[in-house]
Amino acid sequence: MDQHAPAGFVDYLARHEQKDLLRFLTCGSVDDGKSTLIGRLLYDTKLLFEDQLASLERDSKKHGTTGADIDFALLVDGLEAEREQGITIDVAYRFFATDRRKFIVADTPGHEQYTRNMATGASNADVAVILIDARKGVLTQTRRHSFIVSLLGIRHVVLAVNKMDLVDFSKEVFDRILADYRSFADALGFETLVPIPLSARFGDNVIERGEALGWYEGPTLLAHLETVEAARDTASGPFRMPVQWVNRPDLDFRGFSGTIARGTVRPGDPVVAAGSGRTSRVKAIVTYDGPRDAAVAGEAVTLTLEDEIDISRGEVIAAAEDRPEVSDQVSAHLIWMHDERLIPGRTYLIKSGARTVAATVTDIKHKIDVNSFQKLAAKTLDMNEVGVVNIATQEPIAFEPYATNRTMGGFIVVDRLSNLTVGAGMIDFGLRRATNIHWQALDVTKAVRAGLKGQRPVLLWFTGLSGAGKSTIANLVEKRLASLGRHTYLLDGDNVRHGLNRDLGFTAADRVENIRRVAEAAKLMVDAGLIVLASFISPFRAERQMARELFEPGEFIEIFVDTPLAVAEERDPKGLYKRARAGEIKNFTGLDSPYEAPEAPDLRLEGGAAAADALAEAVIAHLDRGGYLG
Amino acid sequence: MSGSRLTHLKRLEAEAIHIMREVAAEFRNPVMLYSIGKDSSVMLHLAMKAFHPSKPPFPLLHVDTTWKFREMIRFRDDTAKRLGLDLIVHTNQEGVAAGITPFTHGSSAYTHVMKTEALKTALSFYKFDAAFGGARRDEEKSRAKERIFSFRTENHGWDPKNQRPELWNLYNARIRPGESIRVFPLSNWTELDIWQYILKEDIPIVPLYFAAERPVVARDGMLIMVDDDRLPLGAGEVPETKMVRFRTLGCYPLTAAMESRAATLPEIVEEMLIARTSERSGRLIDHDEAGSMEKKKREGYF
Structure with missing residues (x-):
């Protein structure tokens, strides 16, 4: 760097560049103090600026619910309607950073009719912070939130028992809530479950330890978020890249641009176009910053191949020796997100990777009560309902189970007339291999x-x-x-x-x-x-x-x-x-x-x-x- | 855990590139809104990366209010030329003819006519069905809830209560004729990320971001740069030369400078890290009324 700057500071920047990123979501009921908690994290990591503080103090007097104190929730409740009603109605994203990590927080609403927003926030998160009001303990919403978090594939959960100040910082209350929670959450298969007693309003155990919670020996919320190893290991496993865009600047160059969904790719690797079954080898990994020796999951690259094979948008380039499944019938979990209910047999569009195909729900095996986790018979799915369904696509798609890879297993459902996103799904397994159903070529046409x-x-x-x-x-x-x-x-x-x-x-x-x-x-x-x-x-x-x-x-x-x-x-x-x-x-x-x-x-x-x-x-x-x- | 974990900047970069490729593949006639500021510079750099070795398959659109700093216009033209990109410059000529300026009509009416209306007219005139903007969610509260693919009606309206759910990296690009999508590839970047990335990638930015001696007048607690003789001086106002720089660049009478000695990128980033005033306070338009950004966005402002 030829710019003059304090040498120590340049080192400091270099270190900051090496930070990784943790995306987490917070979920809780309307009054659990979720917005207050996030406001507190932003406030205490010093990412609030003077003018934001001035505006916060002004707003606290006008709309606040904490008397003369600063109402941190006002910091994060963005839209006018929410400010008036005092509730969060949509997913909001917040950002803060420490010396170790950058954090993106999806702040999602807690009440029933907005389950779809929680699923949206959870889809890109690796950790969920589930809030419980210590006075109320485990509620129906807690069960619902935990279920959706698990459904969307989040494996690391923090149980934040908030408002401990209102139950005299009682260890017994905390232990009872934890036991209640474990009684149903064990079935949800989280890899880690870290319970933390805290008071968002007064800051105990959010960043600093709370003296009144001296009996608690675990990490503070921030200390845990800074260290939890939650990122999925997507770089190992077989290579898959959905092709987003065919890169053709001139007749001499034909590249396939996409974001690697799984695995690692190197020049010379044998690959296959999963849909057509045609094979070739990777010739080069082309980037603006020059050719690469390897690229891993999460990176956006352009591949060129040794052979001229026909590949268009939506195709998946994959490791030739370990191909993804290709099928036109899959079993999936489906979350319905629109007030016009699902109609089995109707043709919708589903978008999976870079591919959009016509598809129908051919069978609803059952729906799942998100509060009791019971399986119920169903002929349709209403807004915010979750079902296990069979889906038939008009053309075969390449996929992997959602539990194996989120990118290769997640899809959205779009209504063909309104163009709205009406559902989201997670593929569990394929129902038959598309390769078995090649059309018989007939002579009498x-x-x-x-x-x-x-x-x-x-x-x-x-x-x-x-x-x-x-x-x-x-x-x-x-x-x-x-x-x-x-x-x-x-x-x-x-x-x-x-x-x-x-x-x-x-x-x-x-x-x-x-x-x-x-x-x-x-x-x-x-x-x-x-x-x-x-x-x-x-x-x-x-x-x-x-x-x-x-x-x-x-x-x-x-x-x-x-x-x-x-x-x-x-x-x-x-x-x-x-x-x-x-x-x-x-x-x-x-x-x-x-x-x-x-x-x-x-x-x-x-x-x-x-x-x-x-x-x-x-x-x-x-x-x-x-x-x-x- | 594997050792190949990507840094936060690498992940943000990959996400932005992914978004841009989706737009290029799914829309008939996209455009990139280019405001000349640092966020636009980063967005443009990412576009160069996303489509390499091709050029970005869309033009740049600059809505010129005629009140941009002269250095910005110079930088804009140089950049388009250097990268070999199509640049469309659009000005609301009716507004110019009506003599609308920030001084005669107030910042709110001026912004509405020369920016919001001008942008809507340009998008409709060229029939753009997708428009990239450099907005970030950390800039302002109402932005925090905006989707990356943000749907707009035929009248360019935004309905914050009726947004499409957006899961994973799957963006719903389907619209009817006349409707459009605003796309924000930098949604998840913070101001610090932007500066760190500019530093890491050595991205050219308008020199106004660097501290230098410039003529300014102090007004309502803000330093307004005297860029040409169109700035009406109040009684007793005398421009003085101060060492200043800009954290954000808009229209010159509406964008305040700050006193600073940060003349290099590392110095700017260092100043950022100890900064105590958030970015948009340097823009006068946000102070007009509570929830003013949300109101503007509903009306079609970026």
Whole structure:
């Protein structure tokens, strides 16, 4: 360094550069004093500056709950709404450092409806500090927090028994709480559990030892956090790197950029593209700072390979002699995070590593009561519920069990229409190896079958309210097609619900499964070369979209029979509206269950305005224009 | 435990690079907000690393309020040229035409028109669907809860109560046309981390960060540098030359200097370690009203 500076200070900086990083989360109930504890850590490690202190003193007078004293909680409760309500509502991240370590604290809310935030905070933490109010002891929330911490794979727990000042610093109270806690926490399999009695408000055992707690012989909270060996050993074990970005500055360079999830990589190592099974060797580890002899888990690098093999974003480059599992069906723990509940059978997107694939929950084995840890039967998962589920992905994914590697085993679930993150999952194991299900290559193809019939196979999907006229119109269209010599088949509620789908009812989940089976059956018929007509209420956009995606472009025609509810109800051909209005039928579309009208149907028929045969002619005309009738 | 544990700076670096690559891969038209300050310098350096040997696959955008220090503008242009990057400079011309300055309209209205509105206009005009910003969670309380991928509505609004959960290093990049994501790759860095990294990586920064003799006037307990003749002097105000530097760089009448003799990076870091005044107090805009940063962010400020 050519800059002039006190020599001792430059050494000091060099030492500080060698610090490592510990990420931990704090969890507790609203009044356990969690924010106060973090405020205290920030305050006592001297990371508060004068103006922050001035603002803290001002705020303490205005909103504080500690009388004339400084309210440390105000230091960390950031958003206006929280300040007014005096509760923490979202995950907040805080930073402090000592001479040994830099710390990132995820401060997560304690009350029930925000379980999802705790999972978020826990996902990147290696240690959890679970707060207990000494006056209240182990509460339901304590059990819930411990369960989620364990579920997200945290192996090191600090049990911070706070507010010891309010129980006369009693050792008996502390011992009783610890015994209560161990009675259920032993089952959660934490590697270390360090109980610490403390008073965040007065600072006892946070950083300095508390004199009133002289009977306690263990470390203070900070001393423990500074020394606990909690980092996962991700650098050993077989090499895995999800490819984020293909690096192609020019035709002469083709690199694969990503963050190493596990293991160590060196030039010359034999590697495999896990999905395609193609193998090569690492040619170089390219970085801005020059080529490297080795790179380990956690580092962001760019690899070049000896052979030109086709690798795109989402592929996993892995050690050739020790490959990750590849499957399109996995068993996983799933946390649901949205107030619109999980619908089994609905197609969601899951993002795992750098890969996003369409996926469905095919089976909920059970849900787990996060308070009692009991397994309960479940047909769906509500917000903040945890279940063990089977998931089928549209394409195989490379993964490792979450317990082995967080990066290779964690995934998020995204709703395809709202784009919101609605769930998070942890893969436990694969259900079958994708390599066993390679598609049989067939000689007689769809084109051959269609050619024999002299027609272009297509699916006409009629959607609309009950009584809209779907089946009537579809019937007329089928007759016209038959008269034109076309080979057709009509699927509707009546012929499907009595056979293929007779085990399904009318809940949202069953409606989704109903449509999935119909779409799959229609796909086989289109494959057989038929013109298929499907007439189903199919109220949800997501399922119609799912059906559409099973088909090649141009093979799926969505026909919206747009009849106003009043007209359909007036017609009421089967008397169903009357019964639904009388309360005899639940979940009736248009009444107590929603109908999501298509936003851009291929064809819209005004069911209230024209006669059925005119509408059927409109469908035929549409097919003719589209070249389906030859 | 294996001996290959990464230092905290290495981990922060890898995290930022990972985030940038996700954005480059998932978005159609990303941009990097470049404010010329030290955090922007670090962010840009990380972008050079993330895509090497390619150039970062996005342009830089500077929202120029016309009230930046002259040295900043010079540094900005030199940097873009040195690295061979596309630089878009956007100024709210309507604001300029309306004669809006920090003196005539107050810092709050000025910031709204020349920064917040200007930024929104630029993002909409170029149809950027992702914008990197150098904000850090340790800067300010409302930032502490912001996601790394922070969703914005079509009107660039931020709803702090309705943020997407963000787990592991899996970022949800899905948006509808018109919506966008603000991305903060330096979320987990502190001011000290930034300085240590600048020192370790030898990253060029605007000379204003180093102490030098500069003309200043004392105003409301802050030292305001007289960068040109546009600064109206009050009765009895006479610029005097003092040894000062800046901890943070914004618009010159709104950013205060501090007296300092720290003229090298190690000296700055040393001063940091014993500093007792947090970074944003040098920016006048945060003092306007309680919760003012959260309010600005809801409206679309970075």
